[in-house]
Every structure is written in structure tokens, then in C-alpha cells.
Amino acid sequence: MNSAASESFDRQAVIDLEAIRDNIRQFLQVAEPARVMAVVKADGYGHGALPVARAALEAGASWLGVAHITEALALRAAGIEAPVLAWLHTPDSDFAAAITASIDIGISGWELEHVAAAAKEVQRPARVQLKIDTGLGRNGCPPDRWEELIGQASAFQEEGLLRVVGVFSHLAVADEPHRPETDEQIDRFREAVAVAEDAGMDLEVRHLANTPGTLSRPDAHFDMVRVGLGTYGLSPFENERPEDLKLRPAMTLRAKVANCKRVPEGQGVSYGLRYRTEGPSTLVLVPMGYGDGIPRNASGAQVAIGGKRYDVVGRVAMDQFVVDLRTAEAPDLVGEEVILFGAGEDVPGAADWAAASGTINYEIVTRISPRVPRVYLGQTPVDDGGAPAGSAE
Ligand SMILES: *Cc1c(COP(=O)(O)O)cnc(C)c1O
Numbered sequence: 218m219n220s221a222a223s224e225s226f227d228r229q230a231v232i233d234l235e236a237i238r239d240n241i242r243q244f245l246q247v248a249e250p251a252r253v254m255a256v257v258k259a260d261g262y263g264h265g266a267l268p269v270a271r272a273a274l275e276a277g278a279s280w281l282g283v284a285h286i287t288e289a290l291a292l293r294a295a296g297i298e299a300p301v302l303a304w305l306h307t308p309d310s311d312f313a314a315a316i317t318a319s320i321d322i323g324i325s326g327w328e329l330e331h332v333a334a335a336a337k338e339v340q341r342p343a344r345v346q347l348k349i350d351t352g353l354g355r356n357g358c359p360p361d362r363w364e365e366l367i368g369q370a371s372a373f374q375e376e377g378l379l380r381v382v383g384v385f386s387h388l389a390v391a392d393e394p395h396r397p398e399t400d401e402q403i404d405r406f407r408e409a410v411a412v413a414e415d416a417g418m419d420l421e422v423r424h425l426a427n428t429p430g431t432l433s434r435p436d437a438h439f440d441m442v443r444v445g446l447g448t449y450g451l452s453p454f455e456n457e458r459p460e461d462l463k464l465r466p467a468m469t470l471r472a473k474v475a476n477c478k479r480v481p482e483g484q485g486v487s488y489g490l491r492y493r494t495e496g497p498s499t500l501v502l503v504p505m506g507y508g509d510g511i512p513r514n515a516s517g518a519q520v521a522i523g524g525k526r527y528d529v530v531g532r533v534a535m536d537q538f539v540v541d542l543r544t545a546e547a548p549d550l551v552g553e554e555v556i557l558f559g560a561g562e563d564v565p566g567a568a569d570w571a572a573a574s575g576t577i578n579y580e581i582v583t584r585i586s587p588r589v590p591r592v593y594l595g596q597t598p599v600d601d602g603g604a605p606a607g608s609a610e
Contacts, residue, residue, distance in 0.1 A: 226471075226592070227473055227504060228509065228589055230468055230589050230590070231470075231559075231592050231594060232467055232591055233465070233467050233468075233595055234594060234596055235272075235594065237269055237276070237450075238272050239450075240467070241253060241272075241273050241277060241278050241444075242276050242277060243462075244442065244444050244448075245277050245278075248426075248431055248441075248442045251440055251441050252278075252280065252441040252442075253278045253279065253280070253441070253442055254279070254282045254302070254441055255273035255444060255445075255448050256282040256443050256445035257269050257283060257288075257292070258282065258283040258445070259284070261448075262582050262583045263468070263510075263585045264449055264467055264582065266283075266288065266292065267292070268593050269448065269449075270299075271297070274297070278444075280299065282301070282302050282445075283302070283303050283304075284304060284305040285306075286306065286312070286320060287311075289301045289302075289315065289318070289320040290311075290318055293318040301320050302320075302323055303320055303321070303322060304323030304385075305323070308327075308331060310331075312334075312343070313335040315335075316335055319344065321345065321346050322344070322345050323345075323348050323356075323385070324345050324346065324358075324370070325348050325350075325356050325357050326358050326362065332378075333373045333376075333378040336378040342378055343380070344380055344382050345379050345380070345381055345382070346381070346383030346385055347384050348385050348386060349384065349386045349406065349409040351386040351388075351402040351406050352389055352398055352401060352405065353386075353387050353389040354389075356387070357386060360405060360408075363409055363412060364412060367412055367413055367416045368416070370418075371418070374418075382420065383421060383423065383424065384406075384409060384423050387427065388402055388426065389402065391426070391427060391429035391430035391433060392455070394429070394434070399430070403425065406423075406425050406439075410423050410439075421440075422439075422441045423439040424440060424441040424442065425438075426439070426442040427446075428445055428447035429453035429454065430442070431444055431447065432447070432453070432454075433454075446579055447464060449467050449468065449582060450466040450560065451466055451566075451578045451579070451582070452578070458566070459560070460561075466560040468558075468582050469556060470505075470558050470585060470589070471556045472505050472555050473504070473554060474501050474550045474551050474552060474554075474555055475502045477549050479497070479498075479545055480494055480498055481494070482498075484498070484500070485531075486500065486530050486531030486541070487530075487531030487532045487533075487538070487539055488532045489531075491516070492516070492530040492531040492541075494541060497545040498542060498543055498545055499544060499550075500540070501522065501527070501541075501542060501555070502537055502538075502539055503520065505536070505537065505589070506533050506535045506538055507534070508535040508536055508586065508588055509585065510584040510586040511570075512533065512574035512584075513532065513533045515533050515538075515570055516529050516531060516533065518557075518569060518574065519565050519573075520556060520557050521565065522553055522554070522555050523550075523554075526565065527543075528543075529573075557570065558581070568581075
């Protein structure tokens, strides 16, 4: 890793923005001619929404997607002018602020009247995108109420209170490409789009695919794909690694060894003493725990130290966990770099930590807490073809 500027650290999540750009370029190729929306909700899946959004736009993404209007407003406050869609609201969401900031508002049904009232208040038409529930059973308008929603939206549009600029939906099982439900969702989506267009709506975008849908279902691309996980270089498929998909994980989570000590056979480790050394051994202490977003039940995961993999043993505590080197002969490793996960064959991936703790790679990166400082590589794009892409700051 090109990180000369940041060798002094206790604990860090290093975010390689050039990896973000490469991943976006890869999705532009895969999705072409459809456009790419980079999904940067949840602080960019833990990577930092702002730097990720900027890098994604630099690489050719044309839209940004977030769940909450507050997340979209933060992008605008930082000067980002690209189209942004926010799709998850409550009656307390600030629709007026969204309209004023030219944020597209995703609508499942009940929001429509609130948005129309807010448009009246700020005297500006809202840009809305109507969401059909094609089968996920979460947000979105049920198919049997779609015509009614289209009718209501058309009426508000005629009043000049809003403009319907998009229709979208979300896939349920695209990470399991053999499942037939995706075909049904695509069919229902086509029908919903047709109903909107028959009602005279002039749509800028129709979009359905998330990362797995983008990679496995070209017939789900429509005008735009919404890429979250893939932006960060992670694989949505259980049996495919990022490199199989030409993706590069952007986050490397690392720390320095905080203690290193020789212990006898039978040494118990961490709360509950759930682990005991099988012989004389060396235990290494890593200064990260569930307070940093490391899953408490991740024993069984591995870390890399000096190019070798070692097991996490015993319970992960709030601030720290223990690695058993399984040898009494180790040198003193205090201050050495420990990589929890990152990119490439030599280090564990976020997916390995997910497997060890019974979750998915999405959660592993997203839950890394604000307690862990983020450091960015590649913040300025290379323009002379010769300089390293990695200088931080
Ligand atoms: C989170 C989200 C996405 C991104 O999904 P990935 O699988 O991470 O690509 C796309 N669309 C909607 C509606 C989402 O909530």
C-alpha cells in the first residue's frame, strides 16, 4: 500500500479512493449504456460519504443515492451538485429542505401529499421518483395500488407541485442469481414503468439493479444501476471474491500491536476464558474491539501480521482482542502492523470477518465506528501519469 504519509497510527481505516474510482469505472463498463448511481448511504458504507461521493463522480458516476434526506443534505452542504436521490422517509423528514436543495425524493405512497405540501410552502416543484414494490416487501408501492399512485402523482404534477422524473424498485434475491423471483421482479417493473409512461410521465430514469443485479442481470439495468457494495470493491456473491469481479476493496482496517507476551500452555484468554492455549505460546493484543465496530463474536477470524495469518482467539472485547501466534518463539511484535482486512490475496477480506461472525461483508465495513480514524489515499487524481496515486491528504 502506498501510505508513506500515514505510518504513524494506532488504529486506522485506510480508504483507497483510487480503488473507488477503479470500481466505478468497472461498473460503467458493465452497465453501459446505463448510468451509474453510487450509493453512499450510511456514511458510504463506513468509508466516508463525502470523499467516496467525490471520487465516484470523478470516475464517471452520474448520480448519488442515499437513504435519508439528511444524508443528501450533507452532500449538498459540502458543495456536491450532482443529482442525488433519497428514498427512506418518515412524516418528520424535511421535504421542504430536500426540494430547496434539488434532492430527488423517492416516493412509496404516503409521502406524496407531504411532498406536495412542502412544494407549496417553498414555491418550487419537487422532483420525485416513484418506487414500486416488485416483490421485496419492504418499501415501495404495492402493485395493486400503483395505478392509484400514478393518478395522484399526475394530478399533483398538473398542479405544478412536482415532477415525476423516475420510477424505481429494489431487488430481493439478486445475490442468488439462479432464483426465479428476480425474473418476476423484472417483469413487474416493466409493467409499472409502462403504466407510468402510459399516463404521460416523461421519465429521466428507470432503475432496479443493486450491485448483484448489476453484475448478474444485464436485463435489470434499464437506464441506471444503483451500486453500493461494488463501489467499495466488495463482492455480493458468496462464492466470488472481489478480484473475480474485477473489483478492489477500498478499505484496509489496520492497527499496531499493543502488547505481545509469552504465556504457558492452558492460558485462558479474554472474558469468559472461552479459549485456552494448547501449548506455550505468544499472545498478541490488537487495540480494536466492538467499540470500534468489530463484531464481538468474531473469534475464528484471522489477521495478517508481517505477511502471515493468525487466528483471533477468545472473545472480542470493547477495545481489544487477542491473537494467538501458536509459538513460544516469536519476536516481540509490539508496534508491528496488524491488518484485520483489506485488499488482495495476502490479507483477510471483509468477507472472511463476515463468515467468522455470521454476517455479511456489507455489515463488516459499515459498522466500523467513528472511533476508528479514516485516512484517505488518492485524494487527488493523478494527472501526469507518473506520480504515485497514493499520497494522502
Ligand atoms: C442500499 C441500496 C442499494 C445498494 O445496494 P448494494 O447491494 O449495496 O449495491 C440500492 N438501492 C437501494 C434502494 C438501497 O437501499
